[in-house]
Amino acid sequence: MERYEIEAFLTLADELHFGRTADRLRVSTAHISKTIKKLERQVGVALFERTSRKVTLTPVGAQLREELRPAYDQVKQSVKNAKDAGRGIHGTLRVGYFGSAGGRFLLRVSDTFHTRHPDCSVQIRELQLSDGAGRLRSGDVELQMCCFPMEEPDMTIGPALYSEAKMLAVSAEHPFARRPSLSLEDLAQVKMIQNPPELPTYFDEFHHPKRTPSGRPIEPGPIAATFPEILALVGAGKGVYLTTEQAPQFYLRPDVTYVPVPDAPPLEFGLGWLTTGHTRRVQEFVQAAIDTRDSAPM
Structure with a gap:
């Protein structure tokens, strides 16, 4: 019919x-x-x-x-x-994030967005590394804070909203913990905790390379699915992990020390959404995020 x-x-x-x-x-x-x-x-x-x-x-x-x-x-x-x-700009907008720094930034964005659009509430949801873009594709969230590079064919990625310098999480008992800074070349001397296999290869290679800049191999360590799991392995001396300067603020542990790695590329973060899910409220939230970025430093 x-x-x-x-x-x-x-x-x-x-x-x-x-x-x-x-x-x-x-x-x-x-x-x-x-x-x-x-x-x-x-x-x-x-x-x-x-x-x-x-x-x-x-x-x-x-x-x-x-x-x-x-x-x-x-x-x-x-x-x-x-x-x-x-x-319309009403109902509930669900936004996902990885890590406490991303959650803190999105809460600021939500305040700006809600002031402009009081009929639309924002629900912030924490994601895990193993989720990748899965919860975005399943409809559980409409936007998610992404760590660049993000090159998924079904996604649109907004501009960078903030960046963080790299630090290496090491066991407090490791000799590296007494160093004022480290180089990517130093990674040839340790095991690197591995991200879950669900993460795209290009992303993992960019942030956790298998070789140093001179070509020396970096030994792989155990796999962990969440950041608390990663830190537990680091604290136990099972390996090290490249993280960001925000980690000591949110994930301070007596058995883990964070050491700067100045020659590592910084992490950049921005919002991503399914290209088919570009609604007006998504557009307005992204604009609120850009305005929040421009109004005050992270």
Whole structure:
């Protein structure tokens, strides 16, 4: 059944009058009559009893109306919801982040966004390294704070919002813990804790290379799925991990020391979203994030 056939049938079932049905749908009476006859041929039975004085539903027509109406109303509501989500700025916007620094920044962005759009609330959700972009693709979040580079074909990535210098998390008992700074070349002397395999290879290679700049191999250590797991392994002396300057503020542990690595590329962060999920409220949240970045340093 075509949409216009469903609309003609349900409207006639409500009005039980061809003229009023035609007026409501802004078509001719002849068009309604032709549409209903076509529908009855498809069904193979009359849906309406017609006399010179009145129009009534047949038993089959009444059954079709009862079964068709809820489904049609749901389709109309779903289309309306999609339009509202695309055009309006209300409801709840779900935004994901990795690490406490990202959560702190997004809370500031949420305050700016809510001031501008009080009818739309923001729900901040913590993600794990092993999630990758999975929770974005599943619809659990509409935006997520991404660590660059992020080169997923189904995603759009916004501008960099803040950056963090690299530090190496080492066991407090390791000789590196007594150094004022380290170089990427020093990584040839230790085991590097490995990220979960769900992370894209290009991302892992950029931030946790398998070789030093001179080409010396970096021995792989155990795999960890979350940052607390990583720190537990580091503290136990099972390996080291390249993290950021924010880590000592949020993840201070007596068994872990953070040492600057000045020659490592900094981490840059920005918002990412599914290209097919670019709604007005997503656009406005990204703008609020840019304005927050420009108003004060991280």
